[in-house]
Amino acid sequence: RKEVEQDPGPFNVPEGATVAFNCTYSNSASQSFFWYRQDCRKEPKLLMSVYSSGNEDGRFTAQLNRASQYISLLIRDSKLSDSATYLCVVNPQAGNNRKLIWGLGTSLAVNP
């Protein structure tokens, strides 16, 4: 089993749709989790951090399920500008993210 697994997609959704991605991780001791966004041929940028029970930022909601070892990202009212690859990132060690584990990403295309 890979350390971090994501459905690569692509997810094709119309504007205004709600879309959700899941990410599973294999190390039950993992401490912190992140969602990064990467546009085509650009660098990754932090979208959200996910701690304990998750968090919300505008149209974006991230949740953590430790029992099932997955995190999710929910995007409501999708915009064309949300089209990107979403990377799930896991910090396997408490208080130390020197060696983050990166997922391969889920591709999202929001269509007019």
Next chain:
Amino acid sequence: NAGVTQTPKFRVLKTGQSMTLLCAQDMNHEYMYWYRQDPGMGLRLIHYSVGEGTTAKGEVPDGYNVSRLKKQNFLLGLESAAPSQTSVYFCASRLVTSGGRSYNEQFFGPGTRLTVL
């Protein structure tokens, strides 16, 4: 602030040639990282540094060397380039702590696209 910058943006090398990629950050961040990103492989950590004068191996260090002589710069060297090193290289930096608060976000440079023939 320019953030994290990388030079060059593109480079083509012949097998066996050497080169150095430069990463610079003007945010006074403690940690710096070098990653490579390949299709189907995701981001993989090559080397990282937790402070000026210190470096450590990441997941895929072979064939690369690094140096951090100044806090703001992190250099990645390819001693003898191989086609397997064709990739997109990203540098990142992280603040770590400030005012008693811990920061986890890594800020990335725009990347260097390297082709080794």
